[in-house]
Amino acid sequence: MKSAFIASSTLLCVLLSAYALADDECSDPVSDWQPRETLRLQVEQQWGWSVQRIKVDDGCYQLNGADRRGNAIEARFAPASLRLRTLQIDFGDNGDARDYLASPVRE
Incomplete structure (x- = not known):
């Protein structure tokens, strides 16, 4: 019973990892960009x-720049829809993640 659980958990992790890796690439036709x-x-x-x-x-637009506060940004966009796919922010000393949250954080 325990080995079946471990095997199924391992398989699930491998499948989810493969899905996550495949999702990093954009597949929009160049004619639609x-x-x-x-x-x-x-x-x-x-x-x-x-x-x-x-x-x-990898078929996506990768944007490098800075936000309003000077934090370094690397973002990936789908080239046809220009929808944000991933966002990495290097917060400096004055960085605040609350600028990027969907809803306000209550303190």
């Missing part, structure tokens, strides 16, 4: 980010 400049304008206007570079990585 929006221009990089559209993404640049979107993030500058909506979030106040400054964009240093936008490149293609």
Whole structure:
């Protein structure tokens, strides 16, 4: 019984890991991609980010820049919809994760 549980748990972990890794890549057809400049304008206007570079990585747009407070950002976007897929933030000394939470944090 215990070995069956361990085996099924291991299999589940492997399957979920494979799904998570596969999800990192974008698969939008190149003919549907929006221009990089559209993404640049979107993030500058909506979030106040400054964009240093936008490149293609694994079929996604990878954006490097900084947020309004100067925290370093690396974000990946689906090139057709310009939907945010992943976001990594290197918070500096004055960084505050509450800026990125969907709902306000109550203290």
